[in-house]
Amino acid sequence: MxxxxxxxxxxxxxxxxxxxxxxxxxxxxxxxxxxxxxxxxxxxxxxxxxxxxxxxxxxxxxxxxxxxxxxxxxxxxxxxxxIRLFDGVPDVLRSAAADGVLLAIVSSNSEANVRAVLGDDARLFAHFECGAALFGKRRRLRRVLQGTGVADERVLCVGDEVRDIDAAHAEGLDFGAVGWGYARPEALRARAPKLMFGSVEEMAVHLGCPVGY
Missing domain, CATH: 1.10.150 (DNA polymerase; domain 1)
Structure with missing residues (x-):
């Protein structure tokens, strides 16, 4: 399950x-x-x-x-x-979507940029909340929750910055921190995320996404 x-x-x-x-x-x-x-x-x-x-x-x-x-x-x-997706990311996204998991993106980048980098895999996402202010992610998270109707305890936010964790925790949501992005893993661990991913492969395992690793 x-x-x-x-x-x-x-x-x-x-x-x-x-x-x-x-x-x-x-x-x-x-x-x-x-x-x-x-x-x-x-x-x-x-x-x-x-x-x-x-x-x-x-x-x-x-x-x-x-x-x-x-x-x-x-x-x-x-x-x-x-700009490219990290190796293995497309497989994780496709596996999760195939398993019936809803996918969303909340980003301060533009939706046009996000979709351009995702390419055909943009179709896997049910919601895009883009162009968010650097300190406006909490409001965008709430919009996604309202749009999907998924219970808070069944939601995981995944990101690479302290502000991402803070926004998720402010909404009472679990957070999975990735150690390959902008912030150092130690800074992320200090915010006590629910999960910590050291690699895309590790994220795939934790999320139950069989992608051939």
């Missing part, structure tokens, strides 16, 4: 390997919106920080988040062909 009837995925750093692109364009965004460039020597330290801490580090005020996010989405759209 499966544990969850609805899986709500984050996109960047969870399903899609977009962190290299984020690093590639960060300085472009910083110069365009007048905040500090990323100190590459402190990258691992910053991967252990939450979003407000990173914003303070680069001198990015909260009121600039929306224009910066919109600029990032535009840059990604221009280079969308270079």
């Amino acid at each position: 499966r544990h969850y009837d609805l899986l709500i995925f984050d996109f960047d750093g969870t399903l899609a390997d977009s962190f290299p692109f984020f690093l590639e364009v960060f300085d472009t965004l910083a110069d365009a919106h007048h905040f500090r460039r990323l100190d590459r020597s402190r990258l691992e330290e910053l991967r252990g920080a939450d979003v407000p801490q990173i914003m303070r580090h680069v001198g990015l005020p909260r009121w600039k988040l929306l224009p910066v996010a919109m600029h990032f989405r535009t840059l990604m759209a221009q280079s969308i062909g270079s």
